[in-house]
Amino acid sequence: MKIAVLPGDGIGREIVAQAVKVLDRLRLPLEMHEAPVGGAGVDAAGEPLPGATLRLAKDADAILFGAVGDPRYDALPRAKRPEQAILGLRKALGLFANLRPARVHPELAAASALKPEVVAGLDILIVRELTGDIYFGEPRGIREVAGEREGFDTMRYSEGEIRRIAKVAFEAARKRARRLCSVDKANVLETSQLWREVVGEESRNFPDVELSHMYVDNCAMQLVRDPKQFDVVVTGNMFGDILSDEASMLTGSIGMLPSASLDEKGKGLYEPIHGSAPDIAGKGVANPLATILSAAMMLRYSLARPDAADRIERAVAGVLHDGLRTADIHTAGTRRVGTDEMGDAVAAAL
Ligand code: NAD
Numbered sequence: 001m002k003i004a005v006l007p008g009d010g011i012g013r014e015i016v017a018q019a020v021k022v023l024d025r026l027r028l029p030l031e032m033h034e035a036p037v038g039g040a041g042v043d044a045a046g047e048p049l050p051g052a053t054l055r056l057a058k059d060a061d062a063i064l065f066g067a068v069g070d071p072r073y074d075a076l077p078r079a080k081r082p083e084q085a086i087l088g089l090r091k092a093l094g095l096f097a098n099l100r101p102a103r104v105h106p107e108l109a110a111a112s113a114l115k116p117e118v119v120a121g122l123d124i125l126i127v128r129e130l131t132g133d134i135y136f137g138e139p140r141g142i143r144e145v146a147g148e149r150e151g152f153d154t155m156r157y158s159e160g161e162i163r164r165i166a167k168v169a170f171e172a173a174r175k176r177a178r179r180l181c182s183v184d185k186a187n188v189l190e191t192s193q194l195w196r197e198v199v200g201e202e203s204r205n206f207p208d209v210e211l212s213h214m215y216v217d218n219c220a221m222q223l224v225r226d227p228k229q230f231d232v233v234v235t236g237n238m239f240g241d242i243l244s245d246e247a248s249m250l251t252g253s254i255g256m257l258p259s260a261s262l263d264e265k266g267k268g269l270y271e272p273i274h275g276s277a278p279d280i281a282g283k284g285v286a287n288p289l290a291t292i293l294s295a296a297m298m299l300r301y302s303l304a305r306p307d308a309a310d311r312i313e314r315a316v317a318g319v320l321h322d323g324l325r326t327a328d329i330h331t332a333g334t335r336r337v338g339t340d341e342m343g344d345a346v347a348a349a350l
Contacts, residue, residue, distance in 0.1 A: 001028070001029060001030050001031065001061050001062070001303050002030075002031045002033070002059065002060045002061050002062075003023075003030055003031065003032045003033070003060055003061065003062050003063070003064055003298070004033060004035065004053075004056045004057045004059070004060035004062075004063045004064070005020060005032050005033065005034040005035075005063075005064050006034070006035055006036075006037040006053065006057070006063060006064070006065045006066065007034065007037075007040070007066040008037050008038040008039075008040060008065065008066040008067050008068040008069075008082070008085075008276060009038045009039040009040055009066075009067065009068050009069055009070040009082055009276045009278075009281075010067060010069065010070060010275070010276025010277050010278045010281040011066070011067065011276060011277045011280060011281045011286035011339075012038070012040075012066025012067040012068065012276055013066065014281075014282075014284065014286050014288070014339045014340075015066055015067075015272065015286055015287075015288040015290070015291040015339065016064060016065075016066040016291055017343070018288035018291065018292055018339060018340070018342065018343025018346070019064060019288065019291045019292045019294065019295040019343075020032060020064075021343050021344070021347050022292050022295060022312060022315075022343065022346050022347050022350065023295055024347075025347040025350050026308050026311070026312075026350065028305065028308060032064075033056055033060070035050070035052060035053040035056045035057075036050065036053060037049060037050075037053050037065070037068060037082075037085045037089075038067075038068025038069065038070070038082035038083070038085045038276070039068065039069070039070035039072065039073050039082040041053060041082070041085060042073060042076070042080060042082065047080070048068065048080060048081065048082050048083075048084045048085040048088070049084065049085040049088040049089065053085075054088070054089070054092055057089060057092075057093065057269075058092070058093065060267075061267060061302060061303060062267060062268055062269075062270065062298045062302040062303060063089070063093075063268070063269040063270065064270050064271075064291075064294065064295060064298060065086075065089075065269055065270065065271035065294075066271070066272075066276075066291065067271070067272065067274065067275050067276040067277070068082040068083055068085050068086065068275075068276060069082050069083055069275050069276040069278070070082055070276060070278060071278055082276075089269060090130065090131070090261060090269075091131075093263055093267070093269065094131075094263045094264065095130060095131075095261035095262060095263050095268065095269055096129060096130050096131040096132075096161075096164065096165065096262070096263065096264070097127060097128075097129065097130060097164075097165055097168040097260075097261065097262040097263075098127070098128040098129075098130045098240065098244070098259065098260070098261050099125060099126075099127055099168075099172060099259060099260040099261075099262065099297070099301070100125070100126045100127075100128065100244040100247065100248065100257070100259045100273065101123070101124070101125045101126075101257070101258065101259075101297075102122065102123075102124050102125075102126070102227075102247040102248050102250055102251050102257065103122060103123045103124075103251065103256075103257075104119045104120060104121065104122040104123075104250065104251050105256075105316075105317060105320050106120050106121055107320045107321060107323075108251070108252070108253055108256070108320065108329055109121075110331065111251070111252035111253045111329060111331075112250055112251060112252040113249070113252060114224065114227075114250060118226070118227065118228075119227065119228075119250050119251070121228070122227055122228055122250060122251070123176075124227060124228075124230045124231065124232070124233065124247060125172060125176065125231070125232045125233070126232075126233045126235070126240060126243055126244040126247050127165065127168060127169040127172060127232060127233065127234040127235070127240075128234075128235060128236075128237065128239075128240025128241065128243075128244050129157075129161065129162075129165040129235070129236050129237050129240060130237060130240075130261060131161075131237070132156070132157050132158075132161045132236070132237055133155060133156070133157060133191075133236045133237035133238050134153045134154065134155040134156075134237070134238050135237050135238060135241075136237075137153060137154030137155055137156040138154055139152070139154055140152060140153045140154055155189065155191045155238075156191060157191050157194065157195060157236065159194065159198050162194065162195050162198040162199065163198055163201075163202055164264060165234060166182070166198065166199045166202040166203075166234060167202060167205075168234075168262060169182075169232055169234035170202065170203070170205070170206040170209050171206075172232055173206075173209045173231060173232040174206065174208065174209060175300070175306070176231055176232060177231040178208055178209045178210060178231070179209070179210045179212075179230075179231035179232065180203075180206075180209050180210070180211050180212070180231070180232045180233075180234060181211075181212045181213070181214050181219070181230055181231075181232070181233050181234070182195070182196065182199045182211065182212070182213050182214070182233075182234050182235070183213075183214050183215070183216050183219045183233055183234070183235035183239055183243065184196055184213065184215065184216065184235065184236070184239070185215055185216050185217075185239070186213070186215070187215060191236075192236075195236065196213055199211070199213075199234070216235070216239045216243070219233065219235075219239075219243060220242070220243065220246060223243065223246050223247055223250065224246070224250070227247070227250050233247075248273055253287075253328060253329050254273065254274045254290075254328070255272070255274060255286065255287025255289060255290055255326065255328045255329065256287065256289050256290055256293070256329070257272065257273045257274070257290050257293075258270065258271075258272060258273070258290050258291070258293035258294035258296070258297050259271055259272070259273050259294065259297075260294070260297045260298070260301055260302075262301060262302070266301060266302055267302055268297075268298065268301055268302045270294040270295065270297050270298040270302075271291075271294055272290030272291045272293075272294055273290065274290060284338045284339050284340060285326060285327045285338055285339060286326070286328075286339050287326040287327075287328050287329065287339070287342070288326075288339050288342055288343050288346075289316055289326075289342065289346075292312060292316060292343070292346055293312070293313065293316060295312065296308075296309040296310075296312035296313050296316075297309065299312070311350055312346070312350070314349075315346045315347075315349035315350045316346055316349075318349045319342070319345045319346050319349050322345075323335050324337050324341075324342060324345050325337065326338070326339065326342055
């Protein structure tokens with residue numbers, strides 16, 4: 001199994017090194033090749049996504065990605081900015097399904113802005129469509145109408161686009177508690193009416209998964225009122241953009257959250273949801289657990305090794321249970337450790 005390892009910028013290198021350490025410890029037949037991306041790509045080859053990096057990513061079974069972005073490049077034209085590397089990879093690899101789990105380890109429930117009893121033990125997965133919807137629909141623009149400017153965008157989804165994301169979500173639900181909630185705005189939007197119809201049709205192929213539908217405004221409320229009612233949530237690009245950020249903040253700890261972006265064949269790019277954190281880069285204090293948990297997702301969703309994914313997740317839970325904490329999740333009475341020590345502890349717990 002070939003893995004493209006793209007650490008990127010800022011804390012990317014430090015946290016990806018810990019995930020690689022953990023993967024090495026599993027002693028699986030993994031071939032890992034590293035390449036520069038983001039600001040590191042600009043330094044190495046003048047491009048945020050150098051050709052050789054893209055070829056490596058295309059060739060691999062999965063991609064382990066750190067983070068990109070560096071204030072040194074903020075003045076570059078948009079096409080050369082490090083963040084373009086992610087958009088380029090998504091496009092070139094056809095990564096249309098974004099999987100964002102939000103999980104609250106019981107020991108970290110106090111980090112949430114919500115009451116601990118509302119979030120303790122939370123384990124939900126948001127599946128967001130990533131390549132369609134109002135973000136890409138045409139026509140769009142700003143035009144002059146009756147003497148004033150008017151902005152407009154087009155929300156659109158084809159049946160095929162809805163069906164393929166629904167399938168990913170049903171399959172993910174099958175690997176979990178077998179409940180799927182499809183989120184739309186079918187009371188107002190035609191696009192959402194079609195969405196609801198197609199997801200309903202697709203559910204016939206997954207009779208073992210319980211399907212429900214919810215309007216997006218209600219879902220936004222339910223996520224803070226009673227988030228544990230959900231197992232898997234599937235939604236379009238724009239609603240998913242907002243709801244996945246809302247869900248991640250239920251956990252209160254950005255350094256803990258992994259993500260996956262998948263193509264039609266299950267190949268994927270795996271990365272923590274946070275950025276390159278230039279404020280703490282090079283200090284050895286970044287939390288590597290989001291990246292380590294991203295590596296676990298990679299084993300589950302692209303490399304067909306759910307057993308190894310479970311082992312990593314259990315090791316992370318064990319280390320937290322033992323009271324080890326990086327600075328971002330540190331509380332009184334627990335032991336503060338650095339990036340390396342946290343990676344070592346997870347590897348040892350395996
Ligand atoms: P950020 O996620 O990098 O950091 C936000 C805050 O969270 C910072 O205080 C940071 O120190 C902290 N933080 C983030 N990850 C952490 C970790 N693993 N452990 C401990 N603390 C952590 O967001 P930002 O500061 O808005 O952006 C910084 C750069 O990252 C920008 O260039 C931005 O464009 C880029 N970015 C990249 C991605 C990506 O690569 N997918 C995502 C978001 C932002």
